Amino acid sequence: EAGVAQSPRYKIIEKRQSVAFWCNPISGHATLYWYQQILGQGPKLLIQFQNNGVVDDSQLPKDRFSAERLKGVDSTLKIQPAKLEDSAVYLCASSRPPGLLGTGELFFGEGSRLTVL
Amino acid sequence: QKEVEQNSGPLSVPEGAIASLNCTYSDRGSQSFFWYRQYSGKSPELIMSIYSNGDKEDGRFTAQLNKASQYVSLLIRDSQPSDSATYLCAVALSGGYQKVTFGTGTKLQVIP
Numbered sequence: 771e772a773g774v775a776q777s778p779r780y781k782i783i784e785k786r787q788s789v790a791f792w793c794n795p796i797s798g799h800a801t802l803y804w805y806q807q808i809l810g811q812g813p814k815l816l817i818q819f820q821n822n823g824v825v826d827d828s829q830l831p832k833d834r835f836s837a838e839r840l841k842g843v844d845s846t847l848k849i850q851p852a853k854l855e856d857s858a859v860y861l862c863a864s865s866r867p868p869g870l871l872g873t874g875e876l877f878f879g880e881g882s883r884l885t886v887l
Numbered sequence: 888q889k890e891v892e893q894n895s896g897p898l899s900v901p902e903g904a905i906a907s908l909n910c911t912y913s914d915r916g917s918q919s920f921f922w923y924r925q926y927s928g929k930s931p932e933l934i935m936s937i938y939s940n941g942d943k944e945d946g947r948f949t950a951q952l953n954k955a956s957q958y959v960s961l962l963i964r965d966s967q968p969s970d971s972a973t974y975l976c977a978v979a980l981s982g983g984y985q986k987v988t989f990g991t992g993t994k995l996q997v998i999p
Binding site: 825865879 | 891893919923975977984985988989991
């Protein structure tokens with residue numbers, strides 16, 4: 771079974787520039803999560819999709835961050851304009867559909883490390 | 888009050904000892920509980936999940952859950968240097984979807 775794919779692995783940008791991250795979840799996983807992990811902290815949920823609908827984006831800074839999940843599969847997270855405090859690892863994770871055994875058990879991609887200068 | 892709280896450590900134990908990692912959570916509606924291991928520079932990986940009160944054992948790992956006390960723990964027996972990592976406690980609410988909230992993690996150092 772192929773894992774969660776993310777790209778790019780690393781990105782360095784100047785503040786006020788834009789950046790986009792891509793994620794392809796495990797096949798059949800209906801739930802997709804984007805987390806932000808700042809060095810020394812635990813992952814913080816930015817947005818959660820169920821198929822192609824948003825179920826939680828309460829911690830997403832909507833003035834600069836946006837995310838979409840086309841056709842309930844791939845997802846893109848965009849930051850525009852970036853700030854210095856956005857420097858972090860952006861983790862994509864997926865899990866089985868609700869109601870199935872193991873729902874809530876997350877499988878993470880390798881992450882996308884963003885440095886904002 | 889943080890939703891999921893962990894001592895950040897570092898927790899240092901000698902090789903072969905038992906490492907005990909603790910976590911408390913604030914929402915009594917939480918139904919699913921997880922422990923993830925994260926090596927430096929890597930992504931979290933799931934090592935244990937527990938859904939009901941009591942103990943769950945898997946090899947050298949034992950997860951313990953006490954919902955009345957809102958407390959989850961992870962015991963690692965016969966600790967090895969390869970167990971040195973940050974251990975993240977995660978909690979999910981029940982309901983139509985599973986919002987998974989993480990603690991800040993406890994850094995474990997196993998001393999050879």
